[in-house]
Amino acid sequence: MDRSSRHGTIPASSSAPRVVDVLVPVAIDHAYSYRVPRGMEVRPGEVVTVPLGPREVVAVVWAGNPAPDPRLHNRLKDISGKLDVPPLRDELRTLIDWVANYTLSPRGMVMRMSLRMGEHLGPERVRPGVRLSGEPPRRMTPARRRLLAVLSDGLLRAKSDAAREAGVSAGVVDGLVDEGTLTTEPMPRSPPPPPPDPDFAVPDFSRSQRAAVDAMRALASNGTFHVALLDGVTGSGKTEVYFEAVAETVRRGRQVLILMPEIALTGQFRDRFAARFGERPLEWHSELTPRNRARNWAAIAAGEAQVVVGARSALFLPYADLGLIIIDEEHDQAYKQDEGVRYHARDMAVVRAHVAKIPIILASATPSVESEVNARKGRYQRIALTSRFGGQHLPRIELIDLRREGPSRGRFISPRLAGEIVTAIERREQALLFLNRRGYAPLTLCRGCGHRFACTICDAWLVDHRFRDRLVCHHCGFSMPRPHQCPHCAAEQSLVAVGPGVERLQEEAAALFPDARTMVLSSDLITSIETMRSELNDIAEGRVDIIIGTQLVAKGHHFPRLNLVGVVDADLGLGNGDPRAAERTFQLLNQVIGRTGREQGRGVGYLQTHQPEHPVMKALVAGDREAFYASEIAARERTGYPPFGRLASLIISAGDRPSAESFARQLAAVAPVDERIQVLGPAEAPLALIKGRYRFRLLVKSARGVDLSGYLRDWLASAPKTRGNLKLEVDVDPQSFL
Numbered sequence: 001m002d003r004s005s006r007h008g009t010i011p012a013s014s015s016a017p018r019v020v021d022v023l024v025p026v027a028i029d030h031a032y033s034y035r036v037p038r039g040m041e042v043r044p045g046e047v048v049t050v051p052l053g054p055r056e057v058v059a060v061v062w063a064g065n066p067a068p069d070p071r072l073h074n075r076l077k078d079i080s081g082k083l084d085v086p087p088l089r090d091e092l093r094t095l096i097d098w099v100a101n102y103t104l105s106p107r108g109m110v111m112r113m114s115l116r117m118g119e120h121l122g123p124e125r126v127r128p129g130v131r132l133s134g135e136p137p138r139r140m141t142p143a144r145r146r147l148l149a150v151l152s153d154g155l156l157r158a159k160s161d162a163a164r165e166a167g168v169s170a171g172v173v174d175g176l177v178d179e180g181t182l183t184t185e186p187m188p189r190s191p192p193p194p195p196p197d198p199d200f201a202v203p204d205f206s207r208s209q210r211a212a213v214d215a216m217r218a219l220a221s222n223g224t225f226h227v228a229l230l231d232g233v234t235g236s237g238k239t240e241v242y243f244e245a246v247a248e249t250v251r252r253g254r255q256v257l258i259l260m261p262e263i264a265l266t267g268q269f270r271d272r273f274a275a276r277f278g279e280r281p282l283e284w285h286s287e288l289t290p291r292n293r294a295r296n297w298a299a300i301a302a303g304e305a306q307v308v309v310g311a312r313s314a315l316f317l318p319y320a321d322l323g324l325i326i327i328d329e330e331h332d333q334a335y336k337q338d339e340g341v342r343y344h345a346r347d348m349a350v351v352r353a354h355v356a357k358i359p360i361i362l363a364s365a366t367p368s369v370e371s372e373v374n375a376r377k378g379r380y381q382r383i384a385l386t387s388r389f390g391g392q393h394l395p396r397i398e399l400i401d402l403r404r405e406g407p408s409r410g411r412f413i414s415p416r417l418a419g420e421i422v423t424a425i426e427r428r429e430q431a432l433l434f435l436n437r438r439g440y441a442p443l444t445l446c447r448g449c450g451h452r453f454a455c456t457i458c459d460a461w462l463v464d465h466r467f468r469d470r471l472v473c474h475h476c477g478f479s480m481p482r483p484h485q486c487p488h489c490a491a492e493q494s495l496v497a498v499g500p501g502v503e504r505l506q507e508e509a510a511a512l513f514p515d516a517r518t519m520v521l522s523s524d525l526i527t528s529i530e531t532m533r534s535e536l537n538d539i540a541e542g543r544v545d546i547i548i549g550t551q552l553v554a555k556g557h558h559f560p561r562l563n564l565v566g567v568v569d570a571d572l573g574l575g576n577g578d579p580r581a582a583e584r585t586f587q588l589l590n591q592v593i594g595r596t597g598r599e600q601g602r603g604v605g606y607l608q609t610h611q612p613e614h615p616v617m618k619a620l621v622a623g624d625r626e627a628f629y630a631s632e633i634a635a636r637e638r639t640g641y642p643p644f645g646r647l648a649s650l651i652i653s654a655g656d657r658p659s660a661e662s663f664a665r666q667l668a669a670v671a672p673v674d675e676r677i678q679v680l681g682p683a684e685a686p687l688a689l690i691k692g693r694y695r696f697r698l699l700v701k702s703a704r705g706v707d708l709s710g711y712l713r714d715w716l717a718s719a720p721k722t723r724g725n726l727k728l729e730v731d732v733d734p735q736s737f738l
């Protein structure tokens with residue numbers, strides 16, 4: 001069913017040139033008018049190329065323009081060509097308009113996310129193939145002999161493949177083509193990916209899973225807009241359960257999108273999918289090569305790819321017939337894109353599902369407060385899995401009070417935790433040391449003069465990365481070799497590392513447990529999805545005793561022999577002034593401890609903390625999730641924070657501090673008065689300097705039902721314009737308050 005055909009083609013009037021509005025993929029909001037050349041038929045949604053200044057760009061016809069301004073006629077340019085790909089459907093164009101309007105992003109930039117492969121777009125290139133003709137070569141060489149041997153089966157091979165298999169250069173192949181020994185033929189287009197088989201390996205579901213499985217199948221077969229929160233404790237089998245909704249949708253011949261918070265997770269996930277469906281799903285993320293990107297895009301647009309697993313940008317792809325969306329780990333803050341178009345992929349996925357009239361499943365063991373409230377109010381259907389699969393118990397959690405039983409100075413693993421790790425290894429189980437901090441140490445200082453190494457263009461300390469032997473800024477990526485001398489007082493050997501990162505923990509673990517095999521997992525050490533996959537396999541197959549990792553290991557993994565997690569600094573996320581600090585800490589710690597005790601024995605998590613009285617710690621120890629949500633929801637309600645109120649932030653930055661501050665003040669001064677809306681600030685941002693830019697923030701707070709985007713748009717329309725290097729960024733529903 002092609003919904004865009006409802007609009008039909010844009011009618012040609014007899015004399016005046018036909019004009020259409022075309023959205024170009026640049027930072028502007030409105031579409032430009034272009035003339036349709038004689039003999040070309042275009043419909044809204046069609047992908048075209050148009051001249052834009054000195055360039056040719058791939059763009060999309062957004063609407064007909066039946067009454068163009070006659071004064072423009074002579075100045076309008078022609079559409080250059082049409083791409084042989086399906087038009088962007090109404091559904092996707094509506095989403096693009098909606099997201100642009102909601103986030104206050106230029107529509108062209110939102111649309112660009114749907115055309116992410118730019119010039120690689122278009123039908124796949126035809127590759128030349130070669131085959132033996134029967135004509136003998138005039139002259140024989142060893143290289144020619146090898147090539148003929150490879151082709152002796154008479155099959156057609158891509159030219160490059162034939163050369164590679166025979167170990168000869170392309171010139172050898174061309175030579176034999178010229179002599180008529182080989183004939184050339186175009187290679188057939190690569191076949192579409194084989195479809196997943198919904199009945200390949202259906203698991204036996206446990207009694208407690210069965211109700212959820214039935215609910216999944218029902219929701220998929222109803223096929224209407226509906227939001228379900230699949231709320232299942234860690235290890236309950238959420239993935240197996242939502243696979244049944246996938247299977248049902250695939251049986252109906254419609255497409256499924258599964259979003260993951262982190263692309264490093266997609267490798268393992270695709271293997272697991274293949275175990276259930278016999279085939280790996282198509283993937284979509286920033287690590288794809290341009291060629292795979294173009295191929296996957298085309299397969300998705302043609303409806304040949306039935307299941308797509310991807311990072312948040314996969315939400316904007318032109319699915320031919322999307323029938324279901326799944327958001328795995330829906331609470332994860334990685335779903336918020338914090339630059340360019342600032343959107344929350346979970347929330348916008350709900351919008352897409354609504355526009356497309358299809359079901360969406362949000363899965364989590366620790367739902368976001370937003371989704372939890374929606375489930376409590378009945379706006380989302382809660383589908384619960386309250387126990388672990390296979391009768392395993394949920395982990396037990398104990399606190400280690402660092403004020404009383406902490407490690408000695410310069411050490412980070414307390415004696416009690418170290419003792420438990422020894423016992424675990426003796427039992428041939430694995431242990432995970434969790435610390436959400438990359439590198440060796442967050443701060444380096446000179447013992448002689450107190451000099452601290454800071455980034456010169458950011459308000460941040462340089463982080464010591466010993467494996468790379470450099471000091472690195474985590475905000476701008478600046479790095480320098482680790483110095484051997486203080487640049488300030490010239491003292492030699494005077495630099496000390498302050499505080500721990502995962503690399504330093506590994507050093508300590510090696511000293512404490514000299515016979516144990518350790519592995520560090522952190523995003524800066526993972527070079528590709530493939531290396532991540534092989535390291536995770538090493539862990540799953542027991543080739544590692546102690547895993548030392550950042551939040552990368554907290555998510556979604558299943559390590560059969562892991563029964564102990566030591567959280568080195570449980571307080572790390574609590575003290576940063578973020579209104580969601582408690583929620584995030586609760587989610588992250590729950591999730592990481594949830595990696596334990598998944599197959600045999602009871603898992604246990606140790607939280608090293610300075611704040612054993614903190615409500616988050618108490619809720620974790622008591623295993624009392626209800627208490628946590630109840631107090632957090634009450635606090636949000638009291639303060640009018642989301643989801644009981646709405647927030648937006650305006651970030652003003654400039655190359656010098658006074659310009660940024662004075663513009664922020666001018667902006668605040670012209671905020672329209674509305675008794676339902678409060679404008680707070682400007683205040684210097686917690687990260688006051690990033691990449692050489694000074695930053696101020698305004699926080700806009702409103703009641704729940706207010707059209708905050710509309711308010712912001714009116715405000716900014718009447719505000720002074722940014723000039724010079726002043727920049728104003730709008731973040732609706734901010735997740736980061738730095």
Ligand SMILES: Nc1ncnc2c1ncn2[C@@H]1O[C@H](COP(=O)(O)OP(=O)(O)OP(=O)(O)O)[C@@H](O)[C@H]1O
Nearest residue numbers: 203204205206234235236237238239240365389556
């Ligand atoms: N019905 C079943 N039959 C066989 N194995 C199952 C079944 N349900 C779950 N499992 C297995 O139990 C383990 C945990 O399942 P899964 O990873 O889906 O849990 P989860 O709820 O997503 O966990 P988490 O939120 O902790 O990542 C997996 O190894 C999975 O294959």
Ligand SMILES: [Zn+2]
Nearest residue numbers: 455458473476
């Ligand atoms: Zn920096």
